[in-house]
Amino acid sequence: MNARTLRKPLALAIAAALLLPGTAFAQTAKGRANKELELEARIAQLEAQVQALLGAQQQQQAAIAQQQGSIAQTQAQLDAVQVAQADGKPKIQSTPILASGNPDARFSFGGFIKVDAMATSTNAGEIADGSAGRMFYLPSAIPVGGADESRTDLDTHAQFSRFWFASDAEVQGHKARAYLEFDLFGGGMANLGNQASTNTHGVTLRQAYVSWDKWLAGQTWSNFQDVAALPDAVDFVGPTEGTVFVRQTQVRYTNGAWSASLENPQTVVAGYRSTSRTTSDDGNVPDITVRWTGKGSWGHVSVAGIARQLRQDTATTHASGNGYGVSLSGKYNLGQQDDLRYMLVGGNGIGRYVGFALGPDGTLDAASSDIEPTGVLAGFVAWRHVFNPKLRGNLMFSRAELDNDPAWTGLAVTKAAQSIHANLIYSPFPKLDVGAELTWGNRELESGADGDLRRVHATVKYSF
Template sequence: MHTPTTTGRRAPLAIALFVALLAPGLAFAQSAKEQELEARIAQLEAQVQALIGAQQQQQATIVDTRAQLDQVKVAQAAPADGKPHIQSTPILSAGNPDGRFSYGGFIKVDAMVTGTNAGEIADGSAGRMFYLPSAIPVGGADESHVDTDTHAQFSRFWFAADGDMQGHKTRAYLEFDLFGGGSNQLGNEAATNTHALTLRQAYVTWDKWLAGQTWSNFQDVAALPDAVDFVGPTEGTTFVRQAQLRYTSGPFSVALENPQTVLTGYRSTTRINSDDGGMPDITARWTQKGDWGHVSIAGLARQLRHDTAATSASGSGFGVSVSGKYNIGTHDDIRYMLTGGQGIGRYVGFALGADGALDATGADIDGTGVLAGFVAWRHVFDPKLRGNLMVSRAQFDNDTDWTGFGVTESAQSIHANLIYSPFPKLDIGAELIWGNREVESGADGDLRRLHTSVKYSF
């Protein structure tokens, strides 16, 4: 019988012990790899879920955007009023991307019957289109002249483009009317009544600056009365549009404006328009506003100049104007303007008086003094009917040794109107006007006018 050796008995035991010792390690190693794989799989699943969620959100956004675009297209194709829109693309295709375009104006038809007692106002002249005191005939035969005129020349339209560029507010503005005369040989009352465009305003603003043609800073447009006539109390009104550079800060504004000079020759009524000035007209204004209305004070300083091949004449001018509007309750207001100075004639009443007169040699200018103003009362009878009463006068201090006796010494007028608005934006008005002009010789003339109009604003 063979007896196993000790070595032989120990071998299986060693193998079993080795396996027993190795098995936990193998099990541990397998468990770590499984855990790492499971972690990676979980991470990949999370990333996939995130991608799926983002895709779903993007698809929802696309669907919502398409729905909004479809709504816009439907609205454009079939708006509430049933009328198709003009266009769906931006109007200012060449402008700034945030530009806002606007336009407006009015159609105005005027018809008037004018009577004068000292001569007839020339056919087709401005005095036949609106109240122009300098056109009132004086010194003629004491007989009545009656004329009837109709026109639509004061119809107006404007365009504007507003924007915000890098925090700066900008505006470009253009305004026209049709008071530009005939544009061709058929442009008369016998055939087509054609009239050319007239540039009224053309300017650009950025923040507090303005450059271009607009109302003079010396003029208070907000104080103008509610007239059927183009202006109304013309002789008492400062009225100038011209090129300028203006700076406005709060209630204050200052401007450098076109330095045109209007003169009369020595002992002559002939007007001389001189563009020889080297210094711009300087204007400044202060305005205070409130629920009660507004008040404004303006100043003007300027150089008068006229050069010829043989002479060079110069002078100076200055003026002050106080104007405003005062509300009396909810149905009444008073509007007023008072202007005085020397050498500022062209700023008052469409140059009713000249800025000055030349001496006999043409080498000196004597500035003409002026005092002009108006007061107007406006009353609202009801939401559809309103009326206005206006009184206006201008007085000129001419040196007759220089001007002679044919220049205007004074002009005055009274206006009364009623304006009926059957619905918003439509005004039907009638205005009675009496005007008088007197020259230095004492000769004068009267004007009587019934002025009616139909005006629709848009």
């Protein structure tokens, strides 16, 4: 009931109060007195009813307002979860869910499930069971000098499935981010499980860093690596021998197109005239990198440099050397349906940065008092074509050459490796990829002996 509904009874009551006393003058004094008392009682009753109706109306309006406020609050919470921001990024939550985080920090989670199946044949021996070369294309694992067994090995796994957590916030005018990323390519089968029963694999730390404004500290991709230039491969990497591929702890500063970093100084050292290697952490000077990246609608181009110390200390020897390298990489758009991705890297003493340490950083001399840096020249080129919104394909060529000194290294070390990859990837709906890739790889030794690898690789990958 509203105010309009109450006007009519109230008007009648007022009219009665004004007209009825005039009629009372025509009556007797006694009748007039009785009538006045009766009218006063009626008017008091009407006033009480009006007050009651007004009170009920006010309570009803208050209840409606409270209900509307509750609905508006609920809708705002739904909008915070479902409505996209102007920059296209969805709002994660209306209130923080990080118990110990900064106020208004945004928490996010993602990753993908990736299932791989590979049929592999080699012509100069077999890749050892359970080795990394059975999980993805690893040129250093291609057998050389063994017997051609003329058979195919089938391997299946989901070890490259991945997940990550991130927290982003603005604190007192500073942008801050914490990032953790893991995959399942960790823990040997001998430690956790086997293919006969559980196929258990361990969680492996990939990245763990914090960034604030222009600074970053923690483990992430090396500043010497251009991740944005990597091809769209079915394999874990694809053109492995031709690319820089390292994740490690570092401190990095980025200002516009420029970035510089101080990174973990590990040294991979080969023995004198031996194929054996050791990884030394005796370095006391961090690897230093500098990168410049230019971007546009045409794609991007990046130039990077690295300088480093090589060092190995033992109880009886102290060997050292120096390393340096440069790289050119990028992506060039050839219209809306095609692009070229490329990398060219060269230098001395940067072996562990290229092709999963296809070659060592250097080799010890006869007295183990000096480290002779190993020269490397490597690169890849990849063409990507989008046939339609659901189907795309990639063709890649990759090669690496090592400048060994046979007087120091002997003839059994790797001289060169190369590979060709071709794939088709079908996406029946967004975030789901079903792909197949053909790979041919070759590794050659300083002696001239070589071995080939042929692989058919299928994958199903769903990102979330």
